[in-house]
Amino acid sequence: MPFTYEYPHPAVATDIAVFTLRLGALNVLLIERGGEPYLGAWALPGGFLQPDEELDQCARRELEEETGVDAELLVQFGNFSAPDRDPRERVISVAYLALLPSDELRLEASTDAAQARWFPVAALPRLAFDHDKILARALEVLAGRARQISPLFALLPPRFTLSQLQGAYEAVTGEEAEKRNFRKMVATLGCVRETEDFAHGAHRPARLYEAA
């Protein structure tokens, strides 16, 4: 292999699958493309790597630019490198997973996206590029990580009830959990600390917890 690299460099970009909970269901943030190719199609937010920034920074920056929020959990989970995945030029995409609390839903209009919208993962539109593959993989990774509970905190407000936590768990993994066993598991993991406060709703107030 020659020492100098005589081949053209591909572009490198990050794509971010941003999830949140809305009405108890897992939603993903998509933007409507404002330019060719795939004009008008929905796509994951993301963008190109800039000089002197790391991939993690790029993902965080793009997410901030396109949605106005700073994600708590931002995890690299794979590369997508099919030579023809972008018709313009070769683009290597580094895929990230991000989670937002359900109440941080300020969607800022971004300059090159016609609009940004949440979609329930159970009812997705057709996606641009290979973003359907990226999203499918993101869901797998997310479900796997959710089993450690703590990643779910990023989907909830700073203080939350155990029922909320369980709801997040079920929405992400797609599996129902048994209430008492779920609480036992959380207690064993020791990842939450109980507070002195309660959430007052329509019925018996529920104790609020916070990340331990």
Add this chain to the structure above:
Amino acid sequence: MPFTYEYPHPAVATDIAVFTLRLGALNVLLIERGGEPYLGAWALPGGFLQPDEELDQCARRELEEETGVDAELLVQFGNFSAPDRDPRERVISVAYLALLPSDELRLEASTDAAQARWFPVAALPRLAFDHDKILARALEVLAGRARQISPLFALLPPRFTLSQLQGAYEAVTGEEAEKRNFRKMVATLGCVRETEDFAHGAHRPARLYEAA
């Protein structure tokens, strides 16, 4: 974000941490660099992505070119993107994990490497670039995957004894396993099939197994 990408593209390369077992210990394949930078230092094999090839192909090709072998397990496990990790120009490195059976040790001299050698992971030399970080991460990932047993087959010949399998497990995870419980686990997983043949050594012959 503008639609056209006006920033310079980084180079994209794969680096491969190739592991094997030698004398029961986990070894990693390193090459001695034959050019600047890091002339004479040891480094992970790897090389640049070519046009029209996917990252997975690139890793497999580079490994074949530099070691003459085709790896059974080749897993992407992360990206390394520090802007100054290569002094020549910006290089995004996609890191791979590969496993070789211990008897496939034909190390071919590669054109740009002065030599290639196995090193026990317990006694590594100083490494070029950020390859120490890449290798540390590879070891973590490998230990995690080894718990499912089947990835270990790539470290063993096509037919192996259960003691060999246990030895591979212990070398990779760094934990000792209890013989009977280990065999019970393997049986429960159902990932091996027993053959009619035996390995004859200095003592009682051991039944040979193969991947199920």
Add this chain to the structure above:
DNA sequence: CTCACTTAGTGTTAATTCGACACTTACCAG
């Protein structure tokens, strides 16, 4: 030839974990 050595191979038991189950508590609303 046989005996000592070494690795292969097997079963049982106690401890722990996991999963399923039903009832009481507390607040709100009418």
Add this chain to the structure above:
DNA sequence: CTGGTAAGTGTCGAATTAACACTAAGTGAG
């Protein structure tokens, strides 16, 4: 004050895990 609804808790059987010791079979030395 009462009915409804979600919060919260304890027990028991099943399944899994971890710890334990001995027998089997071949080699090599004497």
